[in-house]
Amino acid sequence: MTYVIGANCIDEIDRACVEVCPVDCIYVGGRKSYINENECIDCGACEVECPVDAIFVDRRARKDPELARFLEDSRAFFAEPLPGRAEPIGNPGGAQKLGDLGVDTPFVAAFEA
Amino acid sequence: MTTTPETLTADVLIVGAGPTGLYGAYYAGFRGLSTIVVDVLPQAGGQVMALYPEKEIRDVAALPSIRGRDFVANLVAQADTYAPTYLLGRQAVSLDHESDEPVVTLDDGTVVRARAVVLTAGIGTPTPRPLEVGAEWLGSGLSYFVIDPAVHADRDVVIVGGGDSALDWADALASIARSVTLVHRRKTFRGHAATLARVQESGTAIHTDTEVVALDGDLAAGVLEKVTLQARSGEQVVVAADHVIAALGFISDLGPLREWGVELSGRSVAVDRAGRTNLPRVYAAGDLTDYDGKVRLMSVGFGEVATAMNHVAVELDPELTLFPGHSTDDAA
Numbered sequence: 001m002t003y004v005i006g007a008n009c010i011d012e013i014d015r016a017c018v019e020v021c022p023v024d025c026i027y028v029g030g031r032k033s034y035i036n037e038n039e040c041i042d043c044g045a046c047e048v049e050c051p052v053d054a055i056f057v058d059r060r061a062r063k064d065p066e067l068a069r070f071l072e073d074s075r076a077f078f079a080e081p082l083p084g085r086a087e088p089i090g091n092p093g094g095a096q097k098l099g100d101l102g103v104d105t106p107f108v109a110a111f112e113a
Numbered sequence: 114m115t116t117t118p119e120t121l122t123a124d125v126l127i128v129g130a131g132p133t134g135l136y137g138a139y140y141a142g143f144r145g146l147s148t149i150v151v152d153v154l155p156q157a158g159g160q161v162m163a164l165y166p167e168k169e170i171r172d173v174a175a176l177p178s179i180r181g182r183d184f185v186a187n188l189v190a191q192a193d194t195y196a197p198t199y200l201l202g203r204q205a206v207s208l209d210h211e212s213d214e215p216v217v218t219l220d221d222g223t224v225v226r227a228r229a230v231v232l233t234a235g236i237g238t239p240t241p242r243p244l245e246v247g248a249e250w251l252g253s254g255l256s257y258f259v260i261d262p263a264v265h266a267d268r269d270v271v272i273v274g275g276g277d278s279a280l281d282w283a284d285a286l287a288s289i290a291r292s293v294t295l296v297h298r299r300k301t302f303r304g305h306a307a308t309l310a311r312v313q314e315s316g317t318a319i320h321t322d323t324e325v326v327a328l329d330g331d332l333a334a335g336v337l338e339k340v341t342l343q344a345r346s347g348e349q350v351v352v353a354a355d356h357v358i359a360a361l362g363f364i365s366d367l368g369p370l371r372e373w374g375v376e377l378s379g380r381s382v383a384v385d386r387a388g389r390t391n392l393p394r395v396y397a398a399g400d401l402t403d404y405d406g407k408v409r410l411m412s413v414g415f416g417e418v419a420t421a422m423n424h425v426a427v428e429l430d431p432e433l434t435l436f437p438g439h440s441t442d443d444a445a
Contacts, residue, residue, distance in 0.1 A: 016299055020276075022164065023236060024364040041236055041400075041409070045164050049303065093380070094364065096242075 002037035008054035126227035131159020133399030133414035142195020158185035238368030247328030254337030274360035280304035388421030
C-alpha cells in the first residue's frame, strides 16, 4: 500500500508533503514529486497537507485509469533508470540523502495538462 | 553537572510507547510482570499522537469510531491498571546482555536491567528534519527543540515551521522573548487554529510564503546576529536573531536499534511466531516487526504483543502456563 502523487503536482512541487512525511519517502523530481511505494508506510500525513489535492491512496487507482497511470509511473520512477542515469534509483531509504533529482519519468516530462 | 547514572530494574522493558507498547504494558501487568516503558517522544501514543491525534480511528475491534487522542488515553488508562513506570523523552541507545539478561542504556545514562525486553518501536526513532540553510549553526544559535523556554528570555527568536510545534513554541515564547518572528514556507499553517489565533494576537511577526535563506553572525564565537528571509515574490528582509528554532518535522528510522545485533529484515525486526528476535530474552511486536505475511495494523500489533508477553511470562517463570487465563476472572 502506498500514497501516490498525481497530475496536480506537475509544475507545482509545493513540498508540503515532503515536510510532513515521517519516513522521508517523497522524492522531488523536475516537474513533480514521487512517493516510493516500498518506503511509504501508508500513514496518510501527506494527503491532507497537499495544497493542490494531488495525493491519493493507491486503492483509488483501481477504479480510475487516470490515477492508475500515475501509480504505474511512480513505480517506474524508482524501478527504471531515469533519463541521464545508468541505474534505477531503487529504494534509497530517504530522499534527503539524494536531494532534488531534477529529472522526471518520460511520461511526466512529456505530460500536458 | 555530574550525576551518578540511575539503575532501574523491572521484569520487562518495553521500548516504544505507541499503541502496541501501551497494550504490551497492560498485558505484562496482567501476567504479573513489573514493567518499564521508554519512549524518545515526550508523550505516549507513538504515531497516533505524533501524526493524527484528531483523526477518527475505525479499524480496531469493539471501537466503531474513536478520536486518536482518546484512543491513546484509553490505552494509557488500561495500562495504568498495573502502574507501569514511564520514561518518556528518553531514548534507548544500547542493548547488551549480562548473564543472558538484557541491559539497556538510555541517552541520559539511565541503565535499565530487565529480565526481558519487548521492542515495540514502530517506524523507529524520529529525528528532526534539519534546516538546510545554516545547519552549521546547530548548537550555537540554531536548535530544533525548545527544551527550556527560559534560555530564550529577552532574545530575538526566529521560529521556522508551520506545524503544532512551531505554533506552540511561538505561543510559549511570545511573552518572554524580546521578539518572536514566525517564518513558514507556505501560506497556511498546519497547527491548531486556536494556537495560531493566540500567536497572531501576541505581536509575533508572521512571515508566510517565506523561507530562511541565510543565517549570519560570528560563527566562530557562536554568536548569531541576523537571519535573511525571502518571500516567494523574491523580496528579502533581514531580521535580528539571537536564536533560530527550526520545527520542520521529523524523519524516522531504526536509529540506535540497528546496532543492537537484532536480526533485521529491511527496516524491520525479524521475529518468529512467538515474537522472539534472534537475541535472548528480546522480543518484538507491532509495526516494527516483519515475517512472512505481515500486515501492519494496530489490530495486528495488539495480538502480537499479547502473544509475545505470554511467551515472556513463561520464559521468565517456566512454572506458568502460556495461556494467561481470562481477564474476566481477575478482580484487580
